[in-house]
Amino acid sequence: MAEEAVLGYLKNNDEIRDSGDFADERGIDHNEIVNVIKSLHGFRYVDAQDIKRETWVLTDEGNTYATLGSPEIQLILAIPPEGISRDELQKKLGPSVFKIGCSQAAKNKWVEMGKQLITKKGIGADDIKALKARKLIVPQTWKGYSVKKGPNYAPKRKKVVTDLTRDNLQSGEWKELEFKEYNYSAKGQPLEGGNLHPLLKVQSQIKQIFLCMGFEEMPTNNYVESSFWNFDSLFQPQQHPARDSHDTFFLETPSTTKELPEDYVQRVKQIHEFGGYESRGYAYDWKREEANKNLLRTHTTAVSSRMLYQLAQKPFSPKKYFSIDRVFRNEAVDRTHLAEFHHIEGLVCNRGLGLRDLIGVLYDFFSRLGMTKLKFKPAYNPYTEPSMEIFSYHEGFKKWVEVGNSGMFRPEMLRPMGLPEDVQVIAWGLSLERPTMIMYGIDNIRDLFGHKVDLGLIKKNSICQLGIE
Ligand code: FB9
Numbered sequence: 263m264a265e266e267a268v269l270g271y272l273k274n275n276d277e278i279r280d281s282g283d284f285a286d287e288r289g290i291d292h293n294e295i296v297n298v299i300k301s302l303h304g305f306r307y308v309d310a311q312d313i314k315r316e317t318w319v320l321t322d323e324g325n326t327y328a329t330l331g332s333p334e335i336q337l338i339l340a341i342p343p344e345g346i347s348r349d350e351l352q353k354k355l356g357p358s359v360f361k362i363g364c365s366q367a368a369k370n371k372w373v374e375m376g377k378q379l380i381t382k383k384g385i386g387a388d389d390i391k392a393l394k395a396r397k398l399i400v401p402q403t404w405k406g407y408s409v410k411k412g413p414n415y416a417p418k419r420k421k422v423v424t425d426l427t428r429d430n431l432q433s434g435e436w437k438e439l440e441f442k443e444y445n446y447s448a449k450g451q452p453l454e455g456g457n458l459h460p461l462l463k464v465q466s467q468i469k470q471i472f473l474c475m476g477f478e479e480m481p482t483n484n485y486v487e488s489s490f491w492n493f494d495s496l497f498q499p500q501q502h503p504a505r506d507s508h509d510t511f512f513l514e515t516p517s518t519t520k521e522l523p524e525d526y527v528q529r530v531k532q533i534h535e536f537g538g539y540e541s542r543g544y545a546y547d548w549k550r551e552e553a554n555k556n557l558l559r560t561h562t563t564a565v566s567s568r569m570l571y572q573l574a575q576k577p578f579s580p581k582k583y584f585s586i587d588r589v590f591r592n593e594a595v596d597r598t599h600l601a602e603f604h605h606i607e608g609l610v611c612n613r614g615l616g617l618r619d620l621i622g623v624l625y626d627f628f629s630r631l632g633m634t635k636l637k638f639k640p641a642y643n644p645y646t647e648p649s650m651e652i653f654s655y656h657e658g659f660k661k662w663v664e665v666g667n668s669g670m671f672r673p674e675m676l677r678p679m680g681l682p683e684d685v686q687v688i689a690w691g692l693s694l695e696r697p698t699m700i701m702y703g704i705d706n707i708r709d710l711f712g713h714k715v716d717l718g719l720i721k722k723n724s725i726c727q728l729g730i731e
Contacts, residue, residue: 264290264298265419268409272308273417280313281406292406299407305422305440306414310407317402318390324398332398337363338372366396414440457721461604461711464698465586467728468606471630472584475623477608480565482587488519490553492564494530495571496645497674499544500552504560504644511592511601513556526571527553529678539677558590561691562605563645567675570687573611574680580612586694597706604694609671611687617648620668620688624652627690631697631728633665647672652690656700666692701728 267288271278278284281299285292303310320328330336333355340346340354352360369392393399420440423430430436458466469479493505503509527550537543559565562585569583589605610623621638628636633654643649646669654665668690676687699710702723708714 264294265302268295268298268302269307269415269417269419272409272411272415276410278407278409280408282313282315282404296405296407299409302419303412305419306412307416307419309410309412311409313406313408315404315406317404318394318399319402321397321400324393327398332366333359333361333363334366334370334372335363337367459720460698460702460704460723461694463725464701464728465604465694468586468631468694469584471627471728472608474630475582475626477582477584480562480569480583480585482562482565482585484565485558485588485590486513486556487559487564488522488553489555489557490519490522490527490530491567492557492559492561494534494548494553495526495567495675495679496563497533497672498644499534499546500548501546502644505552507592509592510560511558511590513558516556518551518554519556522553523571526678526680533674533678537674539673541672541674543674558602560591561589562587562607563689563691566607566609566689570609570611570671570676570681571679574676578613578682578685580610582608582610584608597708598695598699600695600707600711603707603711605691606694607689607691609687609689611681611685613682613684613686615670615686615688617650617670617688620650620670620690623688624666624668624690628652628654628665636665637662638668641667641669643667643669645672645675646670646689652692665696666690 267284267290268278271284281295282292285295299308299310302308327333327335331339336355336359337351340351346354355363390399394401420438422440422442424442426436426441430439472479489505493502494500498505530553531548531550532538532543533541534544534548535546537545565585565587566583569581573579573581584607586604586606588602590602592601593599595601608623608627610619612619624638625634625636628634635655637653637655638650639653641649641651649667649669651664652666652668653662655661656663668688671687671689676685677683681687695707695710699705699707702710704710704719709716709719
């Protein structure tokens with residue numbers, strides 16, 4: 263109806279001067295007329311120009327007074343010609359209307375406030391300023407349109423179609439049709455495909471870095487590990503605090519490992535109890551049942567140990583291995599720590615390697631992550647000597663950030679495996695969550711990993727490109 267009214271009117275008239283008047287004259291809601299004008303303007307049927315008018319509208323309080331009269335008016339009307347006492351007038355009007363009415367009527371000089379008697383005078387012109395100051399009226403901008411025929415004007419809107427079809431071509435109907443203009447800025451349909459988790463994206467890029475450096479991936483598909491491979495084979499003594507259940511998840515079922523290479527186990531027992539290879543050992547009673555305990559691996563170094571043992575069972579050839587997978591620690595969880603997270607580990611096994619080679623491979627690896635300014639701090643690990651913490655200068659944070667740990671596996675670890683005397687292993691490790699959180703600007707690990715992750719983050723996160731591969 264509104265559309266027919268607008269198009270019909272313009273058939274015989276040049277212009278609708280004021281959409282507000284046009285709507286009122288026809289008893290049509292102005293908003294309906296405005297919506298039709300906007301749509302017809304979009305299709306160039308009409309050419310609409312904005313009109314703006316400043317008007318005043320009553321506030322709620324203003325509306326109350328419009329119904330009952332303002333307090334001053336109520337007061338005036340309540341004063342008889344002979345006047346009235348204050349008390350009677352207050353009783354008649356109530357305290358609030360009496361108070362406001364007196365103050366306004368006196369300000370407008372409508373009444374003479376005798377000691378006892380109040381009489382009325384003539385009322386002056388209405389004062390918009392006073393009403394606005396009392397917040398009884400507020401300004402309002404009325405928006406409407408003046409409307410003329412547009413280049414595509416037709417007395418009746420043509421049917422808008424999106425496709426030229428065999429049917430409307432054959433029938434010739436296409437000549438009467440309005441084709442919707444292409445909207446080149448329209449976004450494509452969102453693809454409801456799968457989305458890679460930021461951790462997996464960073465894991466994949468770091469894997470590429472290792473592969474480009476000639477490293478082979480270690481098989482990490484066993485979260486359950488024996489204490490033997492996770493600790494004993496690394497020369498970590500059985501009384502070490504990290505082996506306590508406060509730091510490690512031990513399994514109830516199956517609580518013990520089924521099979522270990524017995525000859526190797528004896529050599530490990532020997533090195534813990536009595537030393538060897540110029541080491542004094544730890545001089546304690548090493549217990550097999552302790553080594554048999556199953557646990558959730560606390561680091562991927564357990565896998566490195568298995569791989570190096572296997573390497574030692576055949577004629578030596580140099581190797582470069584890496585692993586990126588989940589590890590588990592029975593530690594207090596907080597904003598940046600969970601009980602499970604990911605370790606990244608790299609190792610190089612060759613004859614005659616030294617600290618210089620470790621530092622060299624660390625520069626190569628971290629520079630591919632975009633970290634070129636490194637420094638190293640002496641540290642301690644039970645299974646490496648010397649050991650170094652790795653720091654990188656973060657340009658964004660303007661400070662040095664600890665980015666990992668490293669060292670040379672001890673002879674007490676390598677020799678019982680059977681690796682030749684001149685073979686050394688340099689290794690390093692870091693976490694996957696830390697770089698991912700920094701690169702994606704996530705400060706709470708629960709937003710990244712775990713059952714509270716916002717799936718929107720998985721879908722919406724930006725593409726994150728590491729440094730040079
Ligand atoms: O990842 C760590 N920090 C880090 C790494 C990258 C990074 O990138 C940003 C874009 C710039 C930012 C920060 N760290 C190691 C250092 C600290 O965060 C540390 O407080 C937490 N560490 C974890 C401890 O896990 C229980 C990170 C994890 C870690 C520490 C040591 C190793 C592995 C992971 C190791 C090892 C190792 C040593 C010698 C031989 C073999 C393995």
